[in-house]
Amino acid sequence: DTGVSQNPRHKITKRGQNVTFRCDPISEHNRLYWYRQTLGQGPEFLTYFQNEAQLEKSRLLSDRFSAERPKGSFSTLEIQRTEQGDSAMYLCASSLSSGGAKTQYFGPGTRLLVL
C-alpha cells in the first residue's frame, strides 16, 4: 500500500492558462474523490468516481473544471482559463465502496497559485 499520490505537488500559473492535476489512488480502491481547500477552511467536495463513472459533482465544479478517470485507476482534474479565485489546495482521496469501514484516505494535495 503506497498510499494516494498526487502530481504535481505545487503549480504556479498565470490567469487564463489551463492546468491539469493527476491523482493515483490506493490500488484496490474503486472510489476516488476530489476536494478543494482554501486557506483557513476545511476541504470542500468537488466530485467523485466509482470505477470510471463520475457519480456526483458539486455546484462548486464550474464548467471550467473537468475530471476524468478513464480506466478506473488514476484520475485527472483540469481547470481551463484559470482565475485567481482558483488558487487553493486540491486534494484527492480514495476508498472502497463495499465491505466494512469506507475510510477515505487523502493524498498530499496539489497547491495551485494563480497569478
Next chain:
Amino acid sequence: GIQVEQSPPDLILQEGANSTLRCNFSDSVNNLQWFHQNPWGQLINLFYIPSGTKQNGRLSATTVATERYSLLYISSSQTTDSGVYFCAVGAAGNKLTFGGGTRVLVKP
C-alpha cells in the same frame, strides 16, 4: 446539506496537558472521520468512527450518533500534536462534509 460545527476553533496547550475537541453535526451520518492536518497540508487519518469509542495511543474518540456529536480526546499532549484537527461526516451520499477545524498549538 449537512452542517458540521467544531469547537473550540483555537486551542493553546502546554505540553503534557489533556484536551477535548468537539464535533456537532446536523443529521444522521454513516461515516465520521477525524483527521490531523500537518503544517505541509497532509490530512492524516486518526479515526473512522461513525459510532462508539476507539483508542489509539494517546488519542481516543467517541461518537454518540443518536445525539449527533463526536469527541476527540488528546492526552499528555506533545508539540508534534500541533496542527489542525478536522471532523468530517458522510450522510446519504459518499462525499465528506468537513467542519471548520480546531487549530491546536502545543507549547513546550
